[in-house]
Amino acid sequence: GQNIDQPTEMTATEGAIVQINCTYQTSGFNGLFWYQQHAGEAPTFLSYNVLDGLEEKGRFSSFLSRSKGYSYLLLKELQMKDSASYLCAGLDSNYQLIWGAGTKLIIKP
Amino acid sequence: DGGITQSPKYLFRKEGQNVTLSCEQNLNHDAMYWYRQDPGQGLRLIYYSQIVNDFQKGDIAEGYSVSREKKESFPLTVTSAQKNPTAFYLCASSTSQGPDTQYFGPGTRLTVL
Numbered sequence: 278g279q280n281i282d283q284p285t286e287m288t289a290t291e292g293a294i295v296q297i298n299c300t301y302q303t304s305g306f307n308g309l310f311w312y313q314q315h316a317g318e319a320p321t322f323l324s325y326n327v328l329d330g331l332e333e334k335g336r337f338s339s340f341l342s343r344s345k346g347y348s349y350l351l352l353k354e355l356q357m358k359d360s361a362s363y364l365c366a367g368l369d370s371n372y373q374l375i376w377g378a379g380t381k382l383i384i385k386p
Numbered sequence: 387d388g389g390i391t392q393s394p395k396y397l398f399r400k401e402g403q404n405v406t407l408s409c410e411q412n413l414n415h416d417a418m419y420w421y422r423q424d425p426g427q428g429l430r431l432i433y434y435s436q437i438v439n440d441f442q443k444g445d446i447a448e449g450y451s452v453s454r455e456k457k458e459s460f461p462l463t464v465t466s467a468q469k470n471p472t473a474f475y476l477c478a479s480s481t482s483q484g485p486d487t488q489y490f491g492p493g494t495r496l497t498v499l
Binding site for chain 1: 426427428429430431444474476483484485487488489490491492493495
């Protein structure tokens with residue numbers, strides 16, 4: 278079956294760094310997406326990885342290892358506005374997104 | 387401004403009533419999607435459409451229906467056959483179905499009383 282696993286909740290301190298992990302099992306693989314979702318709002322796109330390695334975009338970076346079925350999202354210099362859920366989604370061979378349940382990130386001052 | 391709109395933001399209905407959720411996009415995207423989000427679960431695909439006048443069932447299509455008469459519009463009807471309709475419904479669109487980023491509307495929270 279297809280599955281995306283990520284931690285349910287994480288807590289970090291303002292100004293620190295946090296890494297949110299995601300493991301995936303999909304039927305075929307056409308890339309992995311990360312989205313941010315504030316409570317009650319729509320998910321917004323953060324990153325897309327299809328090749329192994331690290332993609333950096335300002336304070337946010339995303340890493341992919343296809344051989345390990347593993348990705349992580351790295352958030353640096355955490356700000357209070359980063360408190361949100363972070364959704365990992367794998368794109369399968371039919372170009373359908375398989376979604377994880379999301380990781381709720383709590384930032385403390 | 388280009389984007390996706392969903393209306394209304396909040397919707398209340400009595401059990402047994404059909405209800406239609408609106409989704410409109412002016413991004414000129416070919417593909418549109420409907421998802422359902424429940425607490426503690428990942429987004430689940432209800433229906434998707436790659437082109438006007440064509441749509442496909444997703445993983446949880448039972449109790450739902452859609453139409454795609456115009457490129458810009460992809461309304462979702464939640465019928466009385468849907469056993470547990472209370473949820474947050476999200477509409478999304480992408481340039482095409484493929485490795486293209488999906489962009490989401492603000493969502494409609496449906497509560498069935």
